[in-house]
Amino acid sequence: MKNLKTHLKPVAFALLAVFVIGGAGLALYPSSTQAADDKKAETAKPALTVTTTKPSAARLPIKLAANGNVAAWQEASVSSQSTGLRLAEVRVNVGDVVKAGDVLAVFSAETVEADLAQSKAALMEAEANAADAVANAARARTLQNSGALSAQQLSQYATAEQTANARIASAKAALASQQLRLKYTKVVAPDSGIISARGATVGAVIGSGTELFRMIRQGRLEWRAEVVAADLRNLKVGTGAVVKAANGSEVTGKVRMIAPTVDMQTRSALVYVDLPPAAASKDAPFKAGMFASGQFELGTSDAMTVPQQAIVVRDGFSFVFRLNANQHVSQIKVQPGRRLGDRIEVLGGLTADTQVVVRGAGFLNDGDLVSNVAETAPAAKLAAK
Incomplete structure (x- = not known):
């Protein structure tokens, strides 16, 4: 028994040594792993060298976008007032600028001039007959108390005098009518403006009321913008608008x-915007009937903006990258708003002290480690890093 105990002691010591060494190895393994991780973290290289900035406050204009058509402020239809006359001359064409009273076209006046001469002769004849009738009536009145003429004869002379005067008035009216026909042989512009259409053809015999020309009165154009009913409350007479041509x-x-x-179908109303006279000039980009877009200027409001370069669009959404204290970046979804130059308004998601990546934002992913440098650093230095 004593010999057995003596033989077991070395075996026990050997097993104890194995356990001690194994435990020490297990104790040392986690420490070496942590150290390796720490060393790896210390030797990790930044994915990119970037620059950052903070959002800045600005006063941005408030604008209301709309679409519509360009149209004439008012149109004037110039028609023929003569019947059965041949058009002898057309003096203007589409696009010509005219003034009120300018002659646009001339009808052949030979027939009218002949009728006018006949009316003048008829007036002269009526005046001669009236002079004789007036003289006879005057003599009859001098003999009224003498009894040489009967009452019937006196009445006849007075009636002849009145009839002669009436014939003079009728002849004068006929003469005025022929003078008016002669005047209508010249078609004149009723107002200043721009000729927008022409239907007159030299040699044509045109009836009264036929449209010869159409013109844009005073050369004024307007933009008829379609604005939904909900936005009408923001508009008033005198509000400025910037209109863009095609x-x-x-x-x-x-x-x-x-x-x-x-409009009951579209739920929108027309807003009439006067365009400056230069917009209707012959070589101007705006023409009546064309489509145009524009924006109404409704004032300004406070906004938080970031450089356009800081906005990254992915999968149809807009993001910015925030630089954290550990030099890693976080991807934040934002909603872009108005633009002013190279800056964009950000609606929510950021605070005034948020560090936002500007240069290099388009190449980052969420969680990347970056190296931040000053914005004023030379581009060559950034490339070297």
Whole structure:
């Protein structure tokens, strides 16, 4: 028994040593792993060198976008007032600028001049007959108390005098009518403006009331913008508007009138914006009947803006990257608003002290480690990093 105990002691010590060494190894393993992780974190390289900035406050204009058509402020129809006359001359064409009273076309006047001469002769004849009748009536009145003439004869002379005077009035009216026909052989502009259409053809025999020309009165154009009923409360007479033509040209106008009714189908109303006279000139980009877009200027309001470069669009959404204290970035979804130059309004999601990545934002992913440098650093230095 004593020999057995003596033999078991070395075995027990050997097993104890194995357990001690194994425990020490297990104790040392976590420490070495943590150290490796720490060393890896210390040696991690930034994914990108970036610049950052903070959102800035600004006063941005409030604008209401709309679409509509350009139309003439008022149109004038110039028609023929002569019947059965041949059009002898057309003096204007589409696009010509005319003034009130300018002769636009001339009808052949030979027939009218002949009728006018006949009316003048008829007036002279009526006046001669009236002079004789007046003289006879005057002599009859001198003999009224003598009894040489009967009452019937006196009445006849007086009636002849009145009839002669009436024939003079009738001849004068006929003469005035022929003079008016002669006047109508010249078609004149009723107002100043721009000829927008021409139906007159030289040699045509035109009836009364036939439209010869159509013109834009005073050369004034207007933009008829379609605005939904909910936005009408923001508009009033005199509100400024910037209207853009199809070729990109812009002009500034003012609201002249807001339609008193709203279309039942579209739930929108027409807002009439006067365009400056230059917009209707011959070479101007705006033409009556064309489509145009524009924006109404409704004032300004406070806004928080970031550089346009800081906005990253992915999958149809807009994001910015916030720089955290540990130099890692976080992707934040934002809603962009108005634009002013190279800055964009951000509606929510950021505070005034948020560090936002500007340069390099488009190449980052959520959680990336970055190196932040001053915005004023030279581009060559940034590339070297």
